[in-house]
Amino acid sequence: MNYYTYFEHPADVGIEGIGATIEEAFEQAASAMFNLIVDIEKVKPQSKVQIHCQGEDVEELFIDWLNTLLAQADIHSMVFCRFKIDRLQGSYLTGYAEGEELNQEKHKIKLEVKAATYCMLEVGRGQGGYFARCVVDV
Secondary structure (H helix, E strand, C coil), rough: CCCEEEEEECCCCEEEEEEECCHHHHHHHHHHHHHHHHHHHCCCCCCEECCCCCCCCCHHHHHHHHHHHHHHHCCCEEEEEEEEEEEEEEEEEEEEEEEECCCCHHCCCCCCCCEEEECEEEEECCCCCEEEEEEEEC
């Protein structure tokens, strides 16, 4: 069962992705983050952007994944609605995000997510599968 959720934080917002695999947990966390920005149900997967990340460990890789997605959305003036990790091996990840050009009227920005942070960062395995969580700076 793949899904995402939010948790309370005094100043920012906590996101958590849950999936059968660590890749799915990362993908779900990305959906949670972009759903804070816009209603991702209103975003069409018209364009694909390749994503390449690396980190010292799986936690750092998770933060790099989220921050690279934010950077690529900004560079391409896009909002993303679908996320796929093709390969996660050791400290390296390749995948892509799909979405469309940001349209202020159609997408109605809800929050500005500035960055994924190391606050409350945790990646691991629980009873429901894998999880990946952190606080995002809004």
